[in-house]
Amino acid sequence: YGDHRDLHSFPTRRSSDLKGLLWQRDIAVYVAICVQSAAYAEEVSLSQLSGAQIDSNWFWYINPRFGVAIDIPTRGYRYEVPENGSGLTLTSNNGAVVITVFAHWVVNILDGADNNVRKSISQIFDNAVAETIQKGGTVTYSVKKDDFYVISGNFGDNSYYERMTISPRCSAIYNNFRIFHPKTIEQSLDGLVTRMSQSLRATCQGEEGTAQIN
Numbered sequence: 072y073g074d075h076r077d078l079h080s081f082p083t084r085r086s087s088d089l090k091g092l093l094w095q096r097d098i099a100v101y102v103a104i105c106v107q108s109a110a111y112a113e114e115v116s117l118s119q120l121s122g123a124q125i126d127s128n129w130f131w132y133i134n135p136r137f138g139v140a141i142d143i144p145t146r147g148y149r150y151e152v153p154e155n156g157s158g159l160t161l162t163s164n165n166g167a168v169v170i171t172v173f174a175h176w177v178v179n180i181l182d183g184a185d186n187n188v189r190k191s192i193s194q195i196f197d198n199a200v201a202e203t204i205q206k207g208g209t210v211t212y213s214v215k216k217d218d219f220y221v222i223s224g225n226f227g228d229n230s231y232y233e234r235m236t237i238s239p240r241c242s243a244i245y246n247n248f249r250i251f252h253p254k255t256i257e258q259s260l261d262g263l264v265t266r267m268s269q270s271l272r273a274t275c276q277g278e279e280g281t282a283q284i285n
Contacts, residue, residue, distance in 0.1 A: 112151040114149060114150065115151070116150070117130055120132055120152075121134070121135045122140070128144065129142045130142070130143050132159060132172065133276070133277070134159070135156065136157065136174075136279055137157065137158075137277050137279055138273065138274040138277035138281075139244075139271070139280075140270075140271075140272045140273075141172050141267055141271045142266055142267060148162060148168075148170070149161070158171065158174060159173070167252060167253055168250065168251070171247070172271075174245060174246045174247065175244070177237065177243055177245050178284065180198075188237045188238070189218070191237055192217065192218060192235070192236075193215065195220070195245070196213075196215050196235075203222070203224060207226065209225050210223075210224040211225065212224070218237055218238065219234060221233065221234045229253055230254045230257050231249065231250065232249070232264055233247065234248045234268045237273065241280055243284045244273065244280060244282055246271060250267075
């Protein structure tokens with residue numbers, strides 16, 4: 072995913088379980104958690120999602136609760152919405168690819184967080200890299216800017232890619248896109264990853280999307 076160097080810009084568990092799921096970078100563990108949590112998520116059709124059709128291949132999704140927005144594929148995936156309304160999980164029809172798009176409170180994953188977006192991004196990035204390595208994964212590419220970061224790497228035979236962004240206009244909310252898949256299909260997914268990563272936005276809309284940290 073080296074072509075993401077110039078980017079500028081779900082989880083299916085209860086919110087109380089969010090922090091533990093967020094840092095599960097091993098796809099086997101992550102998928103197992105998602106399956107275990109199926110009771111807390113509802114499978115929906117594309118027409119039931121908030122947003123708008125872009126063309127026959129892409130749909131612009133916007134989360135009604137936190138306002139995270141992203142382009143998602145219209146074909147080849149099942150869609151699940153968690154009961155807490157934090158985002159969306161896409162699973163390929165063959166089960167090989169798991170994509171999560173979600174948003175939630177920064178304070179859920181960062182103790183002592185404030186409205187300094189640059190500091191929050193830097194601390195969350197450092198935590199993500201450290202925990203990835205601690206869990207036996209590798210970080211093969213990373214970039215950190217004032218309002219977003221990207222990391223990607225491997226866990227055994229599987230690859231992951233993650234982008235997180237926080238907007239200064241709604242600094243209490245983080246917005247995240249993550250994909251897990253076997254290494255062997257990485258090249259075939261490059262266009263999808265690029266499109267989704269570049270389209271990820273914090274719109275600061277939705278029921279709780281305008282929040283600042285008090």
